[in-house]
Amino acid sequence: MKRKLIICLLWCATGLAAMAQSKSNKIEFTEYTLPNGLHVILHQDNSTPNVAVSVLYHVGSKNEEKGRTGFAHFFEHLMFEGTENIDRGQYMSMVQAAGGSLNANTSFDRTYYYELLPSNQLALGIWMEAERLKGAKVDQTGVETQRKVVQEEKRMRVDNQPYGTLLENTFGLAYKEHPYKITPIGTFEDLNNAKIEEFRDFYKTFYVPNNATLSIAGDINVEETKKLIEQYFGSIPKGTKAIPRPTIKEPKQTEERRKIVYDNIQLPAVIQAYHIPAQGTPDHYALSMLTTLLSGGESARLPKALVDKQQKAVAAQSIPFPTEDPGLFLTYAIASVGTEAQVLEDAMNAEIERVKTEPLSDKEFQKLRNQIESQFVQQNSTVAGRAENLANYHVYYKDANLINTEIDRFMKVTKEDIQRVAKEYLTKNNRVVLHYLPKSAEKK
Structure with a gap:
């Protein structure tokens, strides 16, 4: 013990020692x-x-x-x-x-x-x-x-x-x-x-x-x-086989796909997933910041609107899946007692539309940038985090030094970029929607 x-x-x-360092300190x-x-x-x-x-x-x-x-x-x-x-x-x-x-x-x-x-x-x-x-x-x-x-x-x-x-x-x-x-x-x-x-x-x-x-x-x-x-x-021999890398490209989705899943649950849930570009692309950074805007903390847009104000959900979140090939941008919410899945979906749609139509205020955008900087520092606050990030940056981006410079790519994202990617990718024809319903709701 x-x-x-x-x-x-x-x-x-x-972790404390690393956090005490200036954010400008370079990781050698x-x-x-x-x-x-x-x-x-x-x-x-x-x-x-x-x-x-x-x-x-x-x-x-x-x-x-x-x-x-x-x-x-x-x-x-x-x-x-x-x-x-x-x-x-x-x-x-x-x-x-x-x-x-x-x-x-x-x-x-x-x-x-x-x-x-x-x-x-x-x-x-x-x-x-x-x-x-x-x-x-x-x-x-x-x-x-x-x-x-x-x-x-x-x-x-x-x-x-x-x-x-x-x-x-x-x-x-x-x-x-x-x-x-x-x-x-x-x-x-x-x-x-x-x-x-x-x-x-x-x-x-x-x-x-x-x-x-x-x-x-x-x-x-x-x-x-x-x-x-x-x-x-040093003595371990190099592999002799070609390493398979998939070349399949997912066809562009042109219409919404929907599914109902009956699960052993008490409260309905709604999941929306939108196709997005691969990690490391310019729009990836704007979409990552959009995720933080929607669900980066209790005061973020989704939980504030759906959970606190409207009380239509007990939880609401946005999750991007940064993948080597084009991935998904998920939003999901678990309904509060008495709220139907469609009502919850409508409320989620309204928040997505608000991002597209209402410009971010300077105050909200600055808060968002501060959150992104904080997350970047936190990810490198331990030697374990640095070891993993160095490997990731080398394998996925062929540039381990992004551990020092990737934050610059986030800081280049503008308010207009965030609104633009919301309009471009968070569209009905580019998404799948799932309703998770209690098994008791399934017709016999």
Whole structure:
């Protein structure tokens, strides 16, 4: 317990130290590529004795073959089974015994692994990630174990969770051709039908140095860290297979699509999803600021209008999905007791129309800019956040230095830009609408 408390205090101190820095302070980093294709990014911050070791694999659910969905997310679990030199089930306990923590996540576009460790355990983190890359246990025992784990996760988080199928139904309705139509968790059928050879082929294709970015941030010495990286990663061979990248483009949507979902819920919900450009495009930044305008805090437009003033909803929010290919801009609200879904939808539409027709005041726009700046600083307030953002910027934008400069792209957005993107993208013909209704409302 004492060790956990100390580690917690160290991580808190890291965040406070970073927040105390001026927003103008540049985040320095070193980056290079090993002969085997592994891209390395190192950020030295000796303010507190901890370190984040992370590896981003440029593979997400959009890279999966038809009929074999869920593989990327499945590997997020399978890669903790162990390696040739780490016994099955010991991965997590080894990191915890060293006073650290670890986790992973999967999206449409990437799979990300990380360890947060005391800096004197840097070598352990590097070695363990190298082990995962060169010799993970992709065997029948591990596959069968993780099949059950993933299926139980889907039951708990999606199938049996109120509103749990929201993203599954929304993306499935919004996309007809692009792989984004299937969310990362995939389907039971595809995972159950997959053979061990297919899992091994996925590993050999995507878990290779030339499809990975190693990002380390924290209390390190850059030159010593380079030696450790060469020692553990340098001998891992480059992948020999071409890495599949989907080229499918989603056809332009020309009319509204609607769906009713009867769920185990008490209160109706309305979800609206609009097609938007990929992350990093100029309009992406205006749309991101529009999201903050609509739902960035309790005083934002959606909660203020729907929850506070009209009391038609108990929650209302706007969520953009920044993805490598063109994504979605979601607005959703959960109705208050006695409010019908259509009434709630009409109220949501009115707020969207207000953005299109009423110019932002200077005061509201300045508040919005302040919020964006604050969010940008917060994202880089810990070494863990910096390690992840450096990897993201390199993989998605081919420019890790955006960790210092992307805020400039937000600050170039004008009031007129926000109103323009609302008019251009938040249109009826460009959206899907879902009504989530209680099962009791379904006609027998």
